[in-house]
Structure formats: structure tokens, C-alpha cells
Amino acid sequence: MKGFILVLVLFALFSRGFSMTLEEVIELAVKNSKPLLSARRETEAAKLELSAQRQSFLPTLFLSYGGTIQAQPQEFELGFLGFEDFQTSRRTFQNLRFGARFQLFDGGLRNSLTEAATYSLSISKLQEVEKEQSIKLEAALAFFDALSTKELVEVQKKQLESINAILTQREAFFKAGLITVTEVLQARVRQSEALRELQRAEGQLRISLENLKRLTGREVKDLNPPEMMPEPEPLERSLIKAQKRASLKIIEEQAKLLRAQRKAQISAIYPQINLEALYIYSDQNLAIKPRGNFQAGITLDFSIRGLEAIKRASAISERERAVLANLEEQRELIRLEILKAYEDYKVSLENLKVARDNLKYAQELFRLSQKQYENQIITGLELLEAEASLTQARKAEIVAKYDLFKSILRIKRQVGEL
Numbered sequence: 001m002k003g004f005i006l007v008l009v010l011f012a013l014f015s016r017g018f019s020m021t022l023e024e025v026i027e028l029a030v031k032n033s034k035p036l037l038s039a040r041r042e043t044e045a046a047k048l049e050l051s052a053q054r055q056s057f058l059p060t061l062f063l064s065y066g067g068t069i070q071a072q073p074q075e076f077e078l079g080f081l082g083f084e085d086f087q088t089s090r091r092t093f094q095n096l097r098f099g100a101r102f103q104l105f106d107g108g109l110r111n112s113l114t115e116a117a118t119y120s121l122s123i124s125k126l127q128e129v130e131k132e133q134s135i136k137l138e139a140a141l142a143f144f145d146a147l148s149t150k151e152l153v154e155v156q157k158k159q160l161e162s163i164n165a166i167l168t169q170r171e172a173f174f175k176a177g178l179i180t181v182t183e184v185l186q187a188r189v190r191q192s193e194a195l196r197e198l199q200r201a202e203g204q205l206r207i208s209l210e211n212l213k214r215l216t217g218r219e220v221k222d223l224n225p226p227e228m229m230p231e232p233e234p235l236e237r238s239l240i241k242a243q244k245r246a247s248l249k250i251i252e253e254q255a256k257l258l259r260a261q262r263k264a265q266i267s268a269i270y271p272q273i274n275l276e277a278l279y280i281y282s283d284q285n286l287a288i289k290p291r292g293n294f295q296a297g298i299t300l301d302f303s304i305r306g307l308e309a310i311k312r313a314s315a316i317s318e319r320e321r322a323v324l325a326n327l328e329e330q331r332e333l334i335r336l337e338i339l340k341a342y343e344d345y346k347v348s349l350e351n352l353k354v355a356r357d358n359l360k361y362a363q364e365l366f367r368l369s370q371k372q373y374e375n376q377i378i379t380g381l382e383l384l385e386a387e388a389s390l391t392q393a394r395k396a397e398i399v400a401k402y403d404l405f406k407s408i409l410r411i412k413r414q415v416g417e418l
Helices: 002-017 022-032 034-057 109-175 181-216 235-242 246-267 308-374 380-415
Strands: 060-069 092-105 272-282 292-301
Touching: 022 109, 022 181, 034 109, 092 292, 109 181, 109 246, 109 380, 181 380, 235 308, 235 380, 246 308, 308 380
Parallel strands: none
Antiparallel strands: 060 092, 092 272, 272 292
């Protein structure tokens, strides 16, 4: 008995493994997304770039060593003074130079480049957020598409069962001589049509499940529909929240990045002042002692090539203005998208209400038509029309329900809160 219970428990767990909720589909899609993985790697690369740029504030350590062989040693000529010439350098000698250099002043270049790297990292993180939001929406829409198709398959099965029952009833009536063979043929034609529609719906379901498999990386056999979807927040609140959306922050950070790059270009105009401490060794000159010596000093480096830095800074300023102009445009576009999403939500809500009312009427019409047909009040064609109306009403109710769910998701996406 215990073994039997264990088998039942394992079977239940195994079956549950193939059934997914909306939350599970979204979670798996985020984990499995290759574009999101790429975005995360870009963020990691930006972190490393920032870390590398911060190293520029540390002293620069340098080491230089070289060995030299001359064709002939150098001599100091004193023959014209009546003295012998003497050798001033070796034919082979070595030079060693090592020390540290610390930049005292660079016109703010390092600070500007570090700012730029910071903004680049911020942009990468925000792009990752936007990418994740898009993937969540895609996964959620795919989930509801699959659920909708699954329910449409069930509607088609009910339709086929209903037509089979009508066909059986007509065949019995025909054998009893109550109807003509035409009505039997009408039911058989409708049966073939219903079977084709069922096969088409099953094919669409397989495609929807394959799409979910692509997004989640898991085989999906069944889906658990959510009991309800929360209503969207009031329009005014969503409009306020949307102004903090990651896509707008990206543009703001891009403007700051350009500002930092412009400052870096201006910094190139200023001289660079360095503090340098080093040790120099050379055994080239035999007369010079000591051969090795410590030195410390301050150096000033300045170089400029025409108006290149100023021109580049001006070009970056123009790009910054273009980015800021685009920011205002994007704010307005997001506002319009939210207004449209709310209008779609209102329409979907009304469509669902109408679809459910129509379904009630179609169910009652079909029930009455069945009784009227049994009593020979209406023809078989009218009964089939009533059944077709019921099937269409069921389909319309399913489509309207999931269109409403999708409209709520699109509002959340526009606000950036999926």
C-alpha cells in the first residue's frame, strides 16, 4: 500500500513539473534569455572599465633596462695638448632606469574619464533593466497566447462533440422517416468542418507551446491559468511613474556621459604636471661615479595640435543637445503609449463584458433550438446555425478575456513595472 501511495505522489510531482504558472514562465524566460545574458555581460564589462579607469589615479611605476654594444669604444682626444688620449666609454655597457611617476595636475582629465566610465556603467545597468522588462512581457504574452489557444482547442472539441450528437440524432430521425437525407448530409459537412477547425487549433497550440519552450528552455505540457489579473493603477499615477522609467534614465545618463567626454576633451588643453622619483644606473662612462643615482623632480608636459580638442568638444556638445531633444520626444511618446494602453484596456474590458453577455444568449439560444428541433419546429440547418453561434460566442469570450489580460501587461510594461 505504501509503495502504491509513493508511486501516486511521484506521478503527481512528475506531472506538476510539466505544468507552469505565469510567474514560473516569466522567471524561466529571464534565466534562459540569451539577449539578457549578453546585456549582463556588457554590464560586467562596464564595471571592469570603470575599475580600470580608477587605476589612473595611482602612481605609474616604470622600469627600463638595456644592454649596448658599440662598434668601438669612445675616446677623449688630448693629443693636441701633449697628453695621451684616454677611453671615456666602454665598448659594451648597460643602462638601468626605474622609478615612479605621480600626476599632480592633468586639468581634470582623469576625473572626467572616470565620470564617463561611471555613466557608461549606469547606462549598461539601465539597458539590462529595459531588456528584462521586454523579455518578461514577451514571456507573459506567449503564456497567454498558449492558454488562449489551449482553451480554443477545448471549444473546438466541444463543438465537435455537439455536432456528433446532432448527427447521431439526425441519423435516428432519418431512419424513422422524420427528416430527409439532406439534413443528415448537412450535419456530416459541418462535422468535417469542425474536425478541420479542431486540427488547425491543435496545430496552433503546438506552435504556442514550442514558443514557450524556446523562451523558457523547458518542455511545457500544461499551463495553470491565473485566477485573476490585478487592475491597473489610475492613469495619473502611471503617467507619473513612467517618467522614472529606465529608458528615459538611459537618455539622461547618455547626456551626462557626453558632458563628461566634453570635459575630458577640454582637459587635454591644459598642461600635465608630474612628480617623478627614479633611480638611474649606467656603466657606459668609466670616469663618472657613482654609476647609479637617485633623482626626484617635477616635470611639465604640454602639447596641442591646432584647435582639435576645442573642435571635438564642440562636436560632443552638439550631440548632447540632440540627446536632450530626444529625451523630450521619448517622454511624450511614452505618455502617448500609456494613454493608448489605457484606452485598449477600457475597450478590452467592455469587449469582455459584451462577449460574456453574448455567450449567455448563445447558450440559451442553442438550448431552445435543440428543443424546437426535437419538436420539429425548426429545421436542422437552423440548429446547426445556433450551434455555430454558440461556438463563436465561446471563442469570442476566450479571446476577449486574454486580450484584457494582455492589455494590463502592456500598461505595466509601459510603466516599467513588470
